[in-house]
Amino acid sequence: MPKESYRNQSRKEIIQFLPQEISMILEIGCGEGSFSKNIKCSGEKWGIEPDSKAANIAKNVFDKILIGTFDIVKADLPKNYFDLVICNDVIEHMEDHEKFLKEIREYMTEDAALVGSIPNVRHYKNIFHLLIVKDWEYTEWGTLDRTHFRFFTEKSLRRALKQSGFEIEKFQGINGKIEFGLSKWKLAYLVFYVISRAISLGGARDIGHLQFGFRARLRRR
Numbered sequence: 001m002p003k004e005s006y007r008n009q010s011r012k013e014i015i016q017f018l019p020q021e022i023s024m025i026l027e028i029g030c031g032e033g034s035f036s037k038n039i040k041c042s043g044e045k046w047g048i049e050p051d052s053k054a055a056n057i058a059k060n061v062f063d064k065i066l067i068g069t070f071d072i073v074k075a076d077l078p079k080n081y082f083d084l085v086i087c088n089d090v091i092e093h094m095e096d097h098e099k100f101l102k103e104i105r106e107y108m109t110e111d112a113a114l115v116g117s118i119p120n121v122r123h124y125k126n127i128f129h130l131l132i133v134k135d136w137e138y139t140e141w142g143t144l145d146r147t148h149f150r151f152f153t154e155k156s157l158r159r160a161l162k163q164s165g166f167e168i169e170k171f172q173g174i175n176g177k178i179e180f181g182l183s184k185w186k187l188a189y190l191v192f193y194v195i196s197r198a199i200s201l202g203g204a205r206d207i208g209h210l211q212f213g214f215r216a217r218l219r220r221r
Contacts, residue, residue: 007031007054010038011088011117013174017215019084019113026082026107028070029090030054033061036086046082048073070100074107083109087116089211092148101164105218114166117174117213119143121151124193124207132192143210154206157214166216173209 008031015038023043027036030047032054039045047062048070049055055067066073085104091097104114119142126143129135138146152160154173161168178193179186196204 007049007051008034011035014086014088014115014117014213017115017170017213019115019215022084024082024109025084025086026077027062027086027088029088029093030058030062030065030086033058035088037061041084046077070094070104074103077107079106080109082107083112085112085114087114089117089119091116092118092145092150092152095149097150097160098164101160101166105165108218110218110220112218113169114161114216115214117211118152118157119145119148119211120153120173120206120209122153122207123210124196125189127196127207128189128192132188152212154212157212161214161216165219167219168214168216170213170215172213173206173211174213175210176208178208 011034014035018039022039022041025036025039025041025043025045026048027046028048030036030049031051033047036045036047044063045061046064046066047055047058048066048068049058050067050069052067055065059065066076085108091100094100108114121143123143129137136144138144140146154171158168158171178190180190181187193208196207
């Protein structure tokens with residue numbers, strides 16, 4: 001998958017996590033706007049995107065585009081303003097995800113929702129390479145994308161959200177297609193997956209999902 005394709009994905013599998021009523025949207029790492037352009041809202045759509053080429057295309061979707069990372073442009077964001085913040089495959093690229101999860105609260109309204117997706121480092125292919133191949137090789141894309149600063153399991157992601165003051169409303173594994181085929185690697189992956197699920201007595205259900213999707217809201221004090 002070319003790196004550029006990250007920036008024009010519609011991410012239909014994330015739609016199920018969106019709240020019913022949406023007014024003011026902020027999408028961080030919005031790419032070309034392929035996801036937000038299909039979201040109906042009664043107010044404004046704001047986008048943050050570090051790639052200037054993608055951001056220029058996204059101007060056709062968003063009312064306001066800020067070019068840069070969240071840390072660079074956050075001073076230009078209005079506080080207590082957005083009732084939906086979207087982070088699709090973004091948080092793992094941040095040097096300090098805990099700092100971000102605490103800071104983003106300042107820009108969200110009282111009933112706002114945080115929606116997003118994050119790669120699952122416990123995906124069975126990744127575990128296979130770690131345990132069987134005995135390797136941890138960074139790649140141009142995927143779970144071990146070389147631009148990822150953070151890695152998450154279901155447990156660690158849930159903990160990070162809760163410790164940052166969020167209540168999880170919806171959380172589930174996404175992109176869980178298991179590959180079948182006669183190639184050496186596909187057969188090895190499949191056998192490893194089946195054995196792992198069997199010996200865990202169903203406890204390793206999460207390893208079949210490439211990512212996790214979630215919707216969380218600010219915890220009421």
